[in-house]
Amino acid sequence: MNTKLRATANNSPAGSPGAGRHVLIITEGTYPYATGGVSSWCDILLSGLPDIEWSVLPLIAGGRHVRPRMKLPPNATLLRPIELWSQERAPRGLSRSNADSGSLPTQLLRGLMPWQGDLNQLRLALVRCRLRPHSVRREFRAHESWTRFLAELAQLLTEGHSDSAPAPIYDAIEAARLYQSLYWVARTAAVPTPPCDLLHVTAAGWAAIPAIVHKAMHGTPILLSEHGVYVREAYLASISDTAGRPGHGATSPRLALGLTRAAYAAADMIAPVTEANGEWEMGLGVNPDKIRVIPNGIEPSLHVGPARGTKRVVAIGRVDPLKDVQTMMLVAQEVTRRMPEARFEYWGPVTSGQEQYGEACQRMHRQLGLGERFRFMGRTEDPHAVIRDADVVLMTSISEGMPMALLEAMAQARPVVATTVGGVPGVVKGCGLLAPPGDVHELASSVTTLLRNPSLARTLGQRGFERLHRRYTLSRCLGAYGTLIQEMTATGAPA
Amino acid sequence: MSGPNAGGPRTPRGEHPTRPAGRPRATKTGTSLRSAKPAAPVPPTAAIDRADRPAEDTDPYSEAVLEARLGRRARDVLEATVVLEAWTGRPARSAMNAARGLVSIDGPPLRALSSSDPFADSERSSVIAEGLTLVLLIISIAAWAAPIRTHLGPNVLSHAIRVALPLAIAFQWGLRSRYLGRPQGLACLARDGLWVWALLLLAVDAPLALIHGWGPVAAMMVPIFVGGTVLTRRGWGLIYAGVLVVGTLVMGLGASPDAVLAALTTITLAMCLLAVRSSKQTRTDERAGTVDRALTAALIGGAMGVLLVADPTVSLGVHGAYPAIALLPSVIGCYWGGYYLWNFFDAVPRGMRGVALDRAGRVALSDPAMSIFVGAIVRLIIAEAVLSALVIGLGQVFSGLLRGSDAITVFIAFGSIGTLSMLIGLLESFALQWAALLATLAALAVELVWPGIVPGGTPGLAMAAGASFGVLLTLPALVRRLAHSGGTLATTLWIQ
Numbered sequence: 001m002n003t004k005l006r007a008t009a010n011n012s013p014a015g016s017p018g019a020g021r022h023v024l025i026i027t028e029g030t031y032p033y034a035t036g037g038v039s040s041w042c043d044i045l046l047s048g049l050p051d052i053e054w055s056v057l058p059l060i061a062g063g064r065h066v067r068p069r070m071k072l073p074p075n076a077t078l079l080r081p082i083e084l085w086s087q088e089r090a091p092r093g094l095s096r097s098n099a100d101s102g103s104l105p106t107q108l109l110r111g112l113m114p115w116q117g118d119l120n121q122l123r124l125a126l127v128r129c130r131l132r133p134h135s136v137r138r139e140f141r142a143h144e145s146w147t148r149f150l151a152e153l154a155q156l157l158t159e160g161h162s163d164s165a166p167a168p169i170y171d172a173i174e175a176a177r178l179y180q181s182l183y184w185v186a187r188t189a190a191v192p193t194p195p196c197d198l199l200h201v202t203a204a205g206w207a208a209i210p211a212i213v214h215k216a217m218h219g220t221p222i223l224l225s226e227h228g229v230y231v232r233e234a235y236l237a238s239i240s241d242t243a244g245r246p247g248h249g250a251t252s253p254r255l256a257l258g259l260t261r262a263a264y265a266a267a268d269m270i271a272p273v274t275e276a277n278g279e280w281e282m283g284l285g286v287n288p289d290k291i292r293v294i295p296n297g298i299e300p301s302l303h304v305g306p307a308r309g310t311k312r313v314v315a316i317g318r319v320d321p322l323k324d325v326q327t328m329m330l331v332a333q334e335v336t337r338r339m340p341e342a343r344f345e346y347w348g349p350v351t352s353g354q355e356q357y358g359e360a361c362q363r364m365h366r367q368l369g370l371g372e373r374f375r376f377m378g379r380t381e382d383p384h385a386v387i388r389d390a391d392v393v394l395m396t397s398i399s400e401g402m403p404m405a406l407l408e409a410m411a412q413a414r415p416v417v418a419t420t421v422g423g424v425p426g427v428v429k430g431c432g433l434l435a436p437p438g439d440v441h442e443l444a445s446s447v448t449t450l451l452r453n454p455s456l457a458r459t460l461g462q463r464g465f466e467r468l469h470r471r472y473t474l475s476r477c478l479g480a481y482g483t484l485i486q487e488m489t490a491t492g493a494p495a
Numbered sequence: 496m497s498g499p500n501a502g503g504p505r506t507p508r509g510e511h512p513t514r515p516a517g518r519p520r521a522t523k524t525g526t527s528l529r530s531a532k533p534a535a536p537v538p539p540t541a542a543i544d545r546a547d548r549p550a551e552d553t554d555p556y557s558e559a560v561l562e563a564r565l566g567r568r569a570r571d572v573l574e575a576t577v578v579l580e581a582w583t584g585r586p587a588r589s590a591m592n593a594a595r596g597l598v599s600i601d602g603p604p605l606r607a608l609s610s611s612d613p614f615a616d617s618e619r620s621s622v623i624a625e626g627l628t629l630v631l632l633i634i635s636i637a638a639w640a641a642p643i644r645t646h647l648g649p650n651v652l653s654h655a656i657r658v659a660l661p662l663a664i665a666f667q668w669g670l671r672s673r674y675l676g677r678p679q680g681l682a683c684l685a686r687d688g689l690w691v692w693a694l695l696l697l698a699v700d701a702p703l704a705l706i707h708g709w710g711p712v713a714a715m716m717v718p719i720f721v722g723g724t725v726l727t728r729r730g731w732g733l734i735y736a737g738v739l740v741v742g743t744l745v746m747g748l749g750a751s752p753d754a755v756l757a758a759l760t761t762i763t764l765a766m767c768l769l770a771v772r773s774s775k776q777t778r779t780d781e782r783a784g785t786v787d788r789a790l791t792a793a794l795i796g797g798a799m800g801v802l803l804v805a806d807p808t809v810s811l812g813v814h815g816a817y818p819a820i821a822l823l824p825s826v827i828g829c830y831w832g833g834y835y836l837w838n839f840f841d842a843v844p845r846g847m848r849g850v851a852l853d854r855a856g857r858v859a860l861s862d863p864a865m866s867i868f869v870g871a872i873v874r875l876i877i878a879e880a881v882l883s884a885l886v887i888g889l890g891q892v893f894s895g896l897l898r899g900s901d902a903i904t905v906f907i908a909f910g911s912i913g914t915l916s917m918l919i920g921l922l923e924s925f926a927l928q929w930a931a932l933l934a935t936l937a938a939l940a941v942e943l944v945w946p947g948i949v950p951g952g953t954p955g956l957a958m959a960a961g962a963s964f965g966v967l968l969t970l971p972a973l974v975r976r977l978a979h980s981g982g983t984l985a986t987t988l989w990i991q
Contacts, residue, residue: 064780065782142986150852154853157852163573165570165571171851173848173984175985179989232580236581239565
C-alpha cells in the first residue's frame with residue numbers, strides 16, 4: 001500500500017460509530033434508481049450503519065419517468081430528486097431582486113472550463129444560485145448573458161496550458177451546448193439541501209454541486225467516496241463518442257474536470273475504493289492527507305465448494321463499452337478454438353443508454369459464430385450462485401475501480417482472469433491472472449491455463465478466498481466508514 | 496474496437512499497431528507490471544499539475560495506441576492518460592507521466608464541430624392527412640348549422656359553439672403541452688394521464704349536459720373536438736374526418752342532430768380510447784410535460800377560444816354556413832404557417848453549425864430563426880388572402896348555398912385571429928407562457944371593450960381589433976428575440 005495514502009485498518013463492528021448523526025448522501029444516477037454497483041454499495045452502507053440518520057438526495061436524468069428500484073432502510077429518507085436535463089425549473093426563492101447582472105454564466109464558465117478553473121469564483125456563483133434561485137433561469141434566458149458568455153468563452157479559448165493542446169475551435173452549437181450545461185449546473189446548485197452533520201458525496205461530478213454550496217453556506221464537512229474516477233470515466237465516454245460529435249467530446253470531459261477539481265477542493269476527506277483511484281486524485285492535485293482508501297467489502301462465505309470442472313467461464317457486469325465485451329467474445333472464440341468444450345456466460349443487463357453497443361455486441365456474436373459457446377444471460381439476482389457454478393471468472397474491462405464481481409469471485413474461491421486496470425491489480429494479488437486490456441491472446445491464454453490446470457485454479461481461488469477474509473470483508477468496510485463519519489462529524493475533519 | 500464505442504480509426508481486434516520493446520506484457524498471478532521501460536519516479540502529488548516535472552521519453556507504442564484509439568492527437572494530458580491506462584494497462588501514475596510527452600501544445604486547434612448531422616428531421620409524412628382532416632372537420636361542422644337550426648332551434652348551435660369552442664381549445668392546448676407535443680406523447684398519456692383527462696372532461700361536460708336547450712349539444716361538441724386532436728396525433732385523422740363526414744351526411748338526410756351528435760361523440764371517444772390504449776404497447780419512460788405549463792397552456796387556449804367567439808357580430812352558424820366556412824382560410828393559413836415553424840427546433844441548430852463564436856451573438860435577419868419566422872408569416876398571410884378571396888368568390892357564385900355573414904371584415908377578423916394564434920403558439924413553445932397568456936388576455940380585453948368604444952356593429956371588427964392588438968403586443972417581442980439566431984438557440988430553445 002502506498003505509504004502516502006492512509007489506509008483503513010479498522011475492524012470495529014458496524015453500527016456504533018457515527019451514531020445519532022444526520023448524513024446527507026448525494027447520489028448521481030444510481031441509488032435508489034438503479035441496482036448493482038454504487039447502488040448496491042449505498043444500500044449496504046445505509047443498512048449497515050443503522051444508527052446514522054441518512055437523507056438520500058439523488059440526481060437523476062430528467063425528462064424520464066423513473067421509480068426507485070431499491071427500498072430504503074428505515075433509517076433513510078428519500079428526498080425529492082434533482083432532475084438534470086429536464087424542463088423542471090429551478091426552485092423559486094422568496095427574495096426577488098432586480099440586480100441580475102447576467103454574469104452567472106460567465107462566472108460558472110470561468111470556474112469550470114479552464115484547465116485550472118477559478119474555484120473561488122465558482123463557489124461564489126454556485127452559492128448565488130442557491131440564495132437567488134428565481135434568478136437562475138432568468139439570467140440564462142437573457143440575451144445579455146449569452147453575449148457576455150460568448151465573449152468570455154472566446155477569451156478563455158485563447159488561454160493555453162502546458163498540459164493541454166490548444167483549445168478546440170467552438171462553433172455556435174457547441175457554445176450553446178456548453179451554455180445549456182452551465183444552466184444545469186446552476187439549477188442543480190439552486191436546489192435547497194436539508195440541515196445535516198455531514199455531506200456524503202458518492203461521485204466527484206454533478207453530485208458534488210449541492211454539497212459544495214451547502215458547505216460554503218453552513219460549513220458542513222464533505223466526505224467524497226470515489227468508486228470509479230469521475231473525470232477518467234468522463235474522458236473515456238468522450239473518447240467513445242468522438243466519432244459522432246467531436247465538439248461535445250471536447251466540452252464534456254472538460255466540464256467533468258472542472259466539477260471534479262471543485263469536488264476535490266471542497267471535500268474534507270476523499271475515500272477512494274482503491275489506491276489506483278487515489279493515484280488519480282493525487283495526480284489532480286489532492287493532498288494525500290485527505291485521501292483514505294476504503295476498499296469495498298463483501299459478506300464472506302464461510303464454506304465454499306470446489307469448482308464443478310464444467311469448463312464454464314463466467315463474467316458479471318453490465319453490457320457496456322467500459323467492460324469491453326467485444327474483447328471477451330474474441331477471448332471466448334480463441335479459448336473455444338483451443339478447448340471446444342469451454343463455455344462462456346455473460347451475466348448482466350445492457351447499460352441504459354448503451355443499447356447501440358449491446359446491439360453491436362449481438363451482431364459481433366453472430367459474426368463470430370459463437371452460438372452456445374458464449375451466451376448473454378441477462379440480469380442475475382444471485383451472482384454468488386452464478387459464480388459458484390463457474391470454473392473461472394473473467395473480466396476484460398478497460399476501466400474499473402474496485403469491481404464487486406472480483407470480490408464475489410474471491411468469496412466463492414474462484415480464480416480470476418482480469419485486465420490490469422484501475423484497482424484490479426491491487427485486489428487480484430496472487431489470486432488470479434492479469435493481462436493488459438484488449439490483449440486477446442494473453443487473456444485467452446490465461447483462461448486456457450486455468451481451465452487446463454484445475455489444481456492451479458483451485459490454489460488461486462483459495463488464495464483469493466483467504467485474501468478476501470483478510471482485507472475485503474463487509475464489516476471492515478462498514479467499520480471504516482463508521483469511524484470516518486464519526487471523526488468527521490465530531491471535528492469537521494479527521495485529525 | 497469495432498463497436499459503437501470506438502472513437503476514430505481502430506486497429507483490427509487482436510492486433511496491436513506496433514509492439515516495441517517497451518510494450519507491457521501480460522502479468523501473471525497479480526505480480527507487478529513488467530515493463531522494459533519502467534516509469535521514472537515522480538513526486539506523489541500533483542503529478543500532472545506541475546509544469547516543471549520531467550516527462551517520460553516519447554514511447555512509440557504509446558503514440559501508436561493514442562493514434563489508433565483517437566484518430567488524432569490527444570487534447571490534453573488526461574485524455575492521453577485515460578487511453579494509455581485503458582488500452583495498455585499502464586498504472587495511472589505511469590500513464591500520466593507518459594501522457595505528458597504525448598500532448599502537443601503547439602499544434603493547430605481541433606475543430607469542435609461534428610462532421611455528421613446530429614439533428615434528425617422531424618416527422619412530416621402526416622402533414623397532408625392532418626391538413627385534410629382539418630378542412631373536412633370545418634366543412635362538416637359548418638354543415639351542421641342548418642339541420643341543428645331546423646331541428647333544435649335558431650340559437651342552439653350559436654350558444655353551443657360559444658361555450659364548446661373555448662373549452663375544447665383549452666383542452667387541446669393543455670393536452671398538447673403535457674402529452675401530444677412529445678415524441679412518445681400518446682404512450683405517456685396512456686401510461687399516466689388518461690383517467691385524469693377523462694375525469695376532467697366529465698367534470699366539464701356533465702354540468703353542460705344539464706343545461707336546457709344548447710347544453711347537450713355543447714357537451715357533445717367538446718369531446719368531438721378534443722378527440723379529433725388525439726386521433727390526429729395518433730395518425731387516425733382521416734378516419735376521424737371520414738366519420739364526421741358520414742355523420743354530417745346522415746344529419747343532412749334528416750336524422751335527428753341529437754342522435755347523430757351522440758353517435759359521433761360515442762364513436763370519437765371509443766376511437767380515442769382505442770388510440771391511446773394501443774399506444775400503451777409502446778413502452779416509454781419519457782416524462783410528460785409539467786402540470787403548471789399544461790395548465791397555463793390550457794388557459795391560453797381557453798382565452799384564444801373566447802377571443803374567437805366573444806364578438807357578437809360574428810354569429811357562428813346562426814345565419815347559415817358562411818361564418819364557419821370563413822374560418823377555413825385562417826385555419827389553413829395558421830396550420831401551414833405553424834407547420835413551417837416546426838422547422839425551428841431542427842433548422843436553427845442546423846443553421847448555427849459551423850458559425851464562429853464572434854457571429855453567434857450577432858443580429859442577422861437572414862439567419863435561420865428570423866428567416867423561418869418570416870417564412871411562416873408569409874405563408875400564413877398568403878394562405879389567408881388567397882383562400883379568403885376564393886371563399887368570397889365561391890360565396891358570390893353559390894350565394895344560395897353559402898349565405899350568411901359575408902362581410903369581408905369577418906375574414907379579416909379570422910385572419911387576425913389565425914395570425915395571433917400562431918404567434919401565441921410560438922411564444923408558448925418558447926416557454927414564454929405568461930407573456931403568451933397576457934397578450935391573449937389583452938387581446939380579449941380589447942375585443943370586449945371595442946363595441947363600447949367604436950359603435951356601429953361592423954361584423955368582426957371587434958374581433959379583428961382585439962386580435963390585431965394581440966399581434967402588436969407579441970410581434971415586437973418575438974422579432975427582437977428571433978433576430979439573434981444564436982441567442983434564440985441558447986437562451987430560448989435549449990433553456991426552457
